[in-house]
Amino acid sequence: xxxxxxxxxxxxxxxxxxxxxxxxxxxxxxxxxxxxxTDIRDLVVFDHVDINTSALSLLSRNGVTVHILDHYGNHAxxxxxxxxxSSAATVRRQVEISADDEQRLAISRSLVLATAENIxxxxxxDLLDPALEALRNALPACRTNxxxxxxxxxxxxxxxxxxxxxxxxxxxxxxxTRRPPTNAGNAFISYLNALVYARLLTALRSTPxxxxxxxxxxxxxRRRNTLALDLAExxxxxxxxxxxxxxxxxxxxxxxxxxxxxxxASLSKNGRKKIAALVREELSTTVHHRGLKRQVSYEExxxxxxxxxxxxxxxxxxxxxxxxxx
Amino acid sequence: xxxxxxxxxxxxxxxxxVHIKYLVHCPRQLWLYARGYRxxxxxDLVAFGEVVDDTTFTRRRDVDLGEAKIDWVTTGxxxxxxxxxxxxxxxxxxxxxxxxxxxxxxxxNVRGGVVHxxxxxxxxxxxxxxxARTEAEDTEAKAQxxxxxxxxxxxxxRSKCRGCSYLDYCWGD
Numbered sequence: 001x002x003x004x005x006x007x008x009x010x011x012x013x014x015x016x017x018x019x020x021x022x023x024x025x026x027x028x029x030x031x032x033x034x035x036x037x038t039d040i041r042d043l044v045v046f047d048h049v050d051i052n053t054s055a056l057s058l059l060s061r062n063g064v065t066v067h068i069l070d071h072y073g074n075h076a077x078x079x080x081x082x083x084x085x086s087s088a089a090t091v092r093r094q095v096e097i098s099a100d101d102e103q104r105l106a107i108s109r110s111l112v113l114a115t116a117e118n119i120x121x122x123x124x125x126d127l128l129d130p131a132l133e134a135l136r137n138a139l140p141a142c143r144t145n146x147x148x149x150x151x152x153x154x155x156x157x158x159x160x161x162x163x164x165x166x167x168x169x170x171x172x173x174x175x176x177t178r179r180p181p182t183n184a185g186n187a188f189i190s191y192l193n194a195l196v197y198a199r200l201l202t203a204l205r206s207t208p209x210x211x212x213x214x215x216x217x218x219x220x221x222r223r224r225n226t227l228a229l230d231l232a233e234x235x236x237x238x239x240x241x242x243x244x245x246x247x248x249x250x251x252x253x254x255x256x257x258x259x260x261x262x263x264x265a266s267l268s269k270n271g272r273k274k275i276a277a278l279v280r281e282e283l284s285t286t287v288h289h290r291g292l293k294r295q296v297s298y299e300e301x302x303x304x305x306x307x308x309x310x311x312x313x314x315x316x317x318x319x320x321x322x323x324x325x326x
Numbered sequence: 327x328x329x330x331x332x333x334x335x336x337x338x339x340x341x342x343x344v345h346i347k348y349l350v351h352c353p354r355q356l357w358l359y360a361r362g363y364r365x366x367x368x369x370d371l372v373a374f375g376e377v378v379d380d381t382t383f384t385r386r387r388d389v390d391l392g393e394a395k396i397d398w399v400t401t402g403x404x405x406x407x408x409x410x411x412x413x414x415x416x417x418x419x420x421x422x423x424x425x426x427x428x429x430x431x432x433x434x435n436v437r438g439g440v441v442h443x444x445x446x447x448x449x450x451x452x453x454x455x456x457x458a459r460t461e462a463e464d465t466e467a468k469a470q471x472x473x474x475x476x477x478x479x480x481x482x483x484r485s486k487c488r489g490c491s492y493l494d495y496c497w498g499d
Contacts, residue, residue: 038373063367087362208362291497293484304498311495314361315478320499 007202007299008035008043009280011273015050016043018058037062042202044195045069046272065205067198069191078198080205087208093313098213105148107319108216109139112152114321115233119159121324122237123166123245131158145216163241167248170255180264185244187258187265188275192240193232195279200235201228203302207310231305234322238298243278252278287326340393341469343407346424349469350417353479355492360473369491378410382444391432396425403429405439405452414441414450420465422452427462 010016015026023040025033037058042065051066059066060081070076097103116135120128135155142148156176164172164185173185181187204211204227214226216233247253257271267275286295289304296304305322312319348356366372379397386398386406398406405425409418422439430436439452452458472479487493 087364089361090363206365206368289498291499292493300494304494307495307498310363311499314358314363317499 006039007041007280007283009046009276010043010049011046011276013048016055017052018055021058023055023058037064040064042067044198044276046276047269065202067201069194069198078201090208090310090313091210091213094209094213094309097313098215104215105143105145108145108148109142110319111216111230111233111321112148113139114323115152115237116155116159117323118234118237119156119241122242123159123162125162127162128155128159131155148216159241163245166245171244171248171253180266183265184253184255184258184260187267188244188247188253189240191267191272191275192243192279193236196235196239197228197232199283199299200232200302200306201225203306204228204231206303207306209306209309209313227309231302231309235302235305238324239279239282243282247278290325341424341466341473342394343396343421343424345469345473346465347417347421349465349472350420351415352482352486352490353472354481354496355490356469356472357475357478358492358495363492363495365495366491371489372491375410378444379408382408383442391428394425394428396429399429403434403436405429405436406442407439408442408444410445411443412446414443414448419450419452420462423454423458423462424466426452426454427459427466430459 010025013028017024017026019034022037023035025035027033040059040062043059044067046069049068056066056079059079063081065081066079068076068078097107113136116132120132132155135151138151139148142151160173160176164174167173167185171185171188173183173189176189177183177186178190181190201211204225209227211225211228214228214230216230217224217226253271253274257268257274259266259268283299284297286297287301288294289296301322308317308319311317344359345356348359383398383406389396389399396405397408400406405422407418407422407425411418418441419439422441426436426439436454438454441450441452443449481487481496484497487496490496
């Protein structure tokens with residue numbers, strides 16, 4: 001079943017108003033756009049947007065999530081409708097599984113391994129094979145999430161070095177930096193990771209799972225939605241690494257799309273728009289799913305990923321993280 | 327019929343119309359529905375069914391029994407149900423029979439039921455007699471057994487799952 005509604009990306013400053021039972025988006029150039037509320041599944045906001053409570057309550061009633069991204073493309077927050085998809089049985093099992101060390105570690109390991117394999121797939125190189133082999137051998141011995149994340153970090157560093165070697169000098173990352181990203185390459189990766197995370201959060205919102213009870217990431221530091229972070233991992237290579245490579249090789253991105261300062265970089269307005277269009281296109285790319293016997297978009301793949309975790313909770317079917325099969 | 331915004335009651339087994347419809351089609355669907363996993367919101371077909379329900383027989387109003395929502399009831403206690411389907415299915419009549427049973431338990435003298443198919447402009451009558459009553463009670467008992475089971479029933483054949491809003495969940499791996 002295709003999902004009802006679509007994702008709307010607001011890349012320009014605008015004002016969201018309620019008009020009867022429908023949404024009116026007022027743009028600075030004057031022409032308002034009216035969108036039937038049943039056509040919206042969620043809104044991704046990149047820029048300055050005015051919205052008032054009556055619009056929010058309309059969105060909430062129709063189960064629309066609003067994601068807000070800040071200037072650097074980090075996920076700044078979201079507005080989500082009142083819980084309508086709650087299932088105590090699912091959440092109870094989710095808590096049990098994440099509290100049980102054995103099960104949690106098994107899921108963490110498989111997530112990290114799948115992510116690594118997806119990176120190798122995205123970079124399409126055999127330079128990473130030794131690092132992947134080392135990761136495979138090291139993971140079973142890890143008894144804590146920190147150790148697992150450490151192993152992942154080792155692999156990631158190798159992978160980013162390999163990725164750097166295929167980028168033009170101005171786009172190279174020279175080591176991953178966050179909060180704030182120090183150069184163009186890092187700004188791009190941060191931005192896309194935030195987008196993937198926001199998409200996963202939306203996917204989780206349409207399931208009874210609690211987004212804050214996860215398996216791999218530490219849930220102690222910031223108040224983050226750990227499960228969304230976890231499930232975003234295997235999808236990041238599919239978007240961030242892959243699109244960075246593509247944007248570099250197709251000369252789609254220019255240095256002028258970034259605003260670089262000393263020790264920090266972010267996307268310029270045009271760059272943000274360019275990338276939003278790129279990601280939107282990428283999310284609607286479809287592949288044939290053998291089990292469902294139909295084309296599914298990358299966006300739907302994330303939804304299916306969330307459903308796998310629901311199955312794990314309700315029926316105990318082992319969770320196999322996403323691997324591209326095409 | 328949609329579950330609507332009523333809170334999912336997971337520890338009590340109040341069997342509603344949707345439960346019966348799902349049981350007849352696929353016990354697994356009922357098991358998941360009863361545990362609160364309800365993806366119907368995302369389904370185009372379910373949304374379509376709601377629109378058909380909203381736009382046909384607009385002078386009638388729902389009868390809300392809490393665990394079940396009957397589309398409407400006419401004098402002599404005939405129970406009516408609208409379906410957006412183009413083919414009568416055993417689940418539809420079972421659902422109406424269940425409504426008859428619920429109303430009878432509330433002391434209403436039920437005469438029978440009608441299922442309306444506005445898209446093909448047909449109706450089917452549902453008789454209500456002793457045979458139907460035992461059948462309805464059996465179905466309800468069966469539903470409660472399925473709901474109480476600790477593991478989910480198996481999937482149907484893939485070809486039977488077409489159009490189901492649980493398809494992504496069952497076959498998405």
